[in-house]
Amino acid sequence: MQTTARIPDDFGYGEEQALLRREARKLLESSCKTEDVRRWMETPAGFDEGLWARAAEAGWLGLVVPAAYGGSEMSMTSLAVLMEEMGRVLSPLPFVGTLFATLVLREAAGEAEKARWLPRIAEGKVRGAVGLEERRGGYHFGHVEATARREGERILLSGEKELVVDAPSAELLLVTATEPEGPSLFALPAASPGVTVSPDKLVDATRRSGAVRFENVAVSDADRIGEKGAAVSILGRVMPRIWTALAAEMVGGADRLLGMTTEYAKIRQQFGRPIGAFQAVKFPLVDLLAKIELSRSLVYRAAAAIDHAPAQAEKLARMAKAHASDTYAFAAAKSVQLHGGIGFTWECDVQLYFKRAQWSRAAFGDAAHHRKRIAEMVIDG
Amino acid sequence: MDPTRDTEGKRDLRERARAFFRDNRPSDPGFKLPQTFLEVESEEQFLWLEAWQKQVYGAGLLGVEWPVAYGGKGLPAGSQRVVAEEMGRAGVPFIVNRIGLDWAGPTILAVGTEEQKQRYLRNILSCDEVWCQGFSEPGAGSDLASLRTSAVRKGDHYIVNGHKVWTTQALWADFMILLARTDSNAPKHAGISYFLFPMKSKGVSVRPLVKMTGEGGFNQVLFEDVEVPASCLLAGEGDGWRLAVMTLAFERGASEGSATGGALASGGEVARLVALAKEVSRDGRPSSEDPVMRDRIAELAIEEEALLASALRARVPGLVEERPLALPFLSKLVATEFGQKLAAVGQELEGPLAQYAFGAERAADGGHFQRAYMNSFGFTIGGGTSEIQRNLVGERILGLPKST
Numbered sequence: 001m002q003t004t005a006r007i008p009d010d011f012g013y014g015e016e017q018a019l020l021r022r023e024a025r026k027l028l029e030s031s032c033k034t035e036d037v038r039r040w041m042e043t044p045a046g047f048d049e050g051l052w053a054r055a056a057e058a059g060w061l062g063l064v065v066p067a068a069y070g071g072s073e074m075s076m077t078s079l080a081v082l083m084e085e086m087g088r089v090l091s092p093l094p095f096v097g098t099l100f101a102t103l104v105l106r107e108a109a110g111e112a113e114k115a116r117w118l119p120r121i122a123e124g125k126v127r128g129a130v131g132l133e134e135r136r137g138g139y140h141f142g143h144v145e146a147t148a149r150r151e152g153e154r155i156l157l158s159g160e161k162e163l164v165v166d167a168p169s170a171e172l173l174l175v176t177a178t179e180p181e182g183p184s185l186f187a188l189p190a191a192s193p194g195v196t197v198s199p200d201k202l203v204d205a206t207r208r209s210g211a212v213r214f215e216n217v218a219v220s221d222a223d224r225i226g227e228k229g230a231a232v233s234i235l236g237r238v239m240p241r242i243w244t245a246l247a248a249e250m251v252g253g254a255d256r257l258l259g260m261t262t263e264y265a266k267i268r269q270q271f272g273r274p275i276g277a278f279q280a281v282k283f284p285l286v287d288l289l290a291k292i293e294l295s296r297s298l299v300y301r302a303a304a305a306i307d308h309a310p311a312q313a314e315k316l317a318r319m320a321k322a323h324a325s326d327t328y329a330f331a332a333a334k335s336v337q338l339h340g341g342i343g344f345t346w347e348c349d350v351q352l353y354f355k356r357a358q359w360s361r362a363a364f365g366d367a368a369h370h371r372k373r374i375a376e377m378v379i380d381g
Numbered sequence: 382m383d384p385t386r387d388t389e390g391k392r393d394l395r396e397r398a399r400a401f402f403r404d405n406r407p408s409d410p411g412f413k414l415p416q417t418f419l420e421v422e423s424e425e426q427f428l429w430l431e432a433w434q435k436q437v438y439g440a441g442l443l444g445v446e447w448p449v450a451y452g453g454k455g456l457p458a459g460s461q462r463v464v465a466e467e468m469g470r471a472g473v474p475f476i477v478n479r480i481g482l483d484w485a486g487p488t489i490l491a492v493g494t495e496e497q498k499q500r501y502l503r504n505i506l507s508c509d510e511v512w513c514q515g516f517s518e519p520g521a522g523s524d525l526a527s528l529r530t531s532a533v534r535k536g537d538h539y540i541v542n543g544h545k546v547w548t549t550q551a552l553w554a555d556f557m558i559l560l561a562r563t564d565s566n567a568p569k570h571a572g573i574s575y576f577l578f579p580m581k582s583k584g585v586s587v588r589p590l591v592k593m594t595g596e597g598g599f600n601q602v603l604f605e606d607v608e609v610p611a612s613c614l615l616a617g618e619g620d621g622w623r624l625a626v627m628t629l630a631f632e633r634g635a636s637e638g639s640a641t642g643g644a645l646a647s648g649g650e651v652a653r654l655v656a657l658a659k660e661v662s663r664d665g666r667p668s669s670e671d672p673v674m675r676d677r678i679a680e681l682a683i684e685e686e687a688l689l690a691s692a693l694r695a696r697v698p699g700l701v702e703e704r705p706l707a708l709p710f711l712s713k714l715v716a717t718e719f720g721q722k723l724a725a726v727g728q729e730l731e732g733p734l735a736q737y738a739f740g741a742e743r744a745a746d747g748g749h750f751q752r753a754y755m756n757s758f759g760f761t762i763g764g765g766t767s768e769i770q771r772n773l774v775g776e777r778i779l780g781l782p783k784s785t
Contacts, residue, residue, distance in 0.1 A: 371676050
């Protein structure tokens with residue numbers, strides 16, 4: 001019997017999520033301080049393997065892995081909680097790339113591929129990344145110039161993906177390449193001959209991505225994730241989770257900026273009083289709070305829709321990503337401005353969040369991109 | 382808006398409300414109806430709206446969260462909102478006795494004596510008695526506590542003298558929630574008391590004011606040696622400020638308990654915008670095909686959804702743990718500014734047609750958004766201006782120092 005899918009009144013947020021939030025905050029606040037992030041961002045890897053191991057121990061890498069493959073398969077709401085906490089401390093872990101690869105495998109891979117990769121991902125022994133973007137695609141993941149050419153039993157992959165999040169530290173790359181049936185997804189170990197990953201210089205020095213080139217790299221039919229030509233529909237099902245996860249991370253970061261700037265406005269004295277007493281300072285902080293609260297509502301609404309009412313998932317997830325992108329950008333701009341001279345310095349942590357906001361708003365579809373799709377849903381039905 | 386959001390009980394209520402508003406949609410009265418409860422300007426409009434409220438209450442769709450003993454239905458929190466959403470969806474007229482339902486009623490329910498509750502609440506729901514609010518004065522706007530209207534105790538009566546402004550529906554009101562100074566020697570907040578004041582008393586005069594839209598609806602009220610029984614006092618002498626803050630919290634949608642479902646977006650306004658966009662043109666094509674207009678509509682659709690989602694999230698303790706009061710304190714500010722932005726975009730969609738006034742024969746959608754835009758300022762000013770809201774949020778929620 002078909003019943004109407006319904007988002008529960010509690011958004012699927014219960015004791016389990018509250019516990020996850022407490023544990024994540026405790027671990028991240030003690031092991032991922034901004035001085036750590038500053039130290040790691042000067043290294044090629046950009047993160048600390050010790051922290052990665054602790055993330056694995058805490059079960060975060062298996063959070064979306066099915067129990068049959070060694071994970072805990074928690075809800076999207078749980079994932080949003082973890083991402084919000086990671087955003088708060090500016091976590092530099094290559095979590096998004098692995099998360100993305102895990103979600104694609106979980107959604108579409110055959111048993112053998114799942115058994116091959118997912119248990120090791122959950123243990124933290126394999127990291128992943130998904131290569132979608134091409135130079136001329138501009139967010140359109142159906143635009144795939146990379147090719148998959150059949151040669152007997154072998155399939156030869158050739159092409160170039162750019163801005164592949166977390167590719168430099170990934171052992172497993174998933175890439176799209178076009179077959180006669182349309183774009184397909186393939187699993188490609190990063191160590192395969194003919195694969196090169198060139199790390200990018202990003203606006204956000206705490207993140208890593210890379211350009212992935214592959215030239216006649218041989219794979220087999222067994223390495224295809226899902227059906228031939230199915231990449232666009234697979235990604236269409238996975239992306240709402242990524243958008244929502246990113247939006248949650250942005251809300252965490254924006255909230256931290258609000259906290260830092262509010263504290264500064266209480267302490268910094270000019271004209272004989274704390275600057276927070278001036279409405280020119282107070283009002284933008286209130287506007288930022290309002291934006292953050294609205295973004296957070298959309299994030300948890302989208303997460304709950306993904307878990308309970310899939311028909312609403314895409315629209316709400318796009319809304320969450322669009323809104324959070326604008327919120328984080330506003331948070332970044334106001335935080336630099338209201339900190340005054342010190343906010344413009346390298347020494348002030350605001351700059352780290354500012355750059356994370358710039359990266360995040362542009363990654364996985366900026367606000368204008370998502371609004372364009374939302375307009376189609378709202379206006380054209 | 383969406384039945385997939387509801388629990389079992391709410392789904393039944395929603396279906397009942399949806400059916401009622403579908404089957405009982407009032408026919409065109411043959412005269413102009415006001416857009417909101419703030420613009421009721423003629424006897425004819427008032428009587429028509431009074432009959433409509435009686436019909437909705439008769440159907441068991443009003444005051445559903447209030448206790449059965451006082452004429453309500455005793456349903457859980459959030460139930461009235463379901464009805465409000467269905468009203469928005471059906472596009473039926475508003476409920477006229479709003480000040481009774483959302484301001485006076487919840488305050489009486491919270492602090493009134495059993496006798497006061499029995500006396501007033503049921504008649505608010507049935508619209509047998511209409512309420513207005515006597516807070517603002519010519520010299521006491523944002524600085525409400527500086528009010529000077531006085532109530533002097535004389536035996537078992539009070540003698541009231543003074544002057545109130547922006548008094549919505551004062552022309553038809555039977556009662557007023559009145560703030561008056563009962564102790565002129567006390568500090569300004571401490572000397573204020575809160576009265577359930579009978580408007581038909583001798584010495585009360587009501588003078589209509591005209592708004593920028595050309596419509597009436599609000600008034601000045603003058604009190605000249607008006608004698609009212611001491612039993613009109615709500616709670617104790619000097620409790621007025623505390624109760625005023627409570628009423629304002631209800632008014633701003635910051636507290637549960639309102640009888641019409643609160644102030645956050647009810648949904649449906651963006652749908653009206655979309656319908657308009659398909660009817661009007663820019664550059665020889667429907668405005669709904671103009672990329673810039675589409676982006677504006679999408680932005681509003683996102684914000685409308687965010688407001689709806691926020692109203693729901695506000696009820697999940699785990700999701701508001703860190704700032705439990707942020708959403709209630711923000712709701713008036715964000716909802717009224719959203720309404721203002723939406724009305725501005727509505728006019729933008731119309732392109733040249735935005736030049737027509739409300740009611741012009743050739744206006745698109747009757748000039749709805751022209752009037753809505755002007756009226757939107759009533760909401761960003763009344764009930765505590767957006768500036769006062771920002772002060773409150775900055776100080777109470779963010780803990781920033783006072784601005785004075």
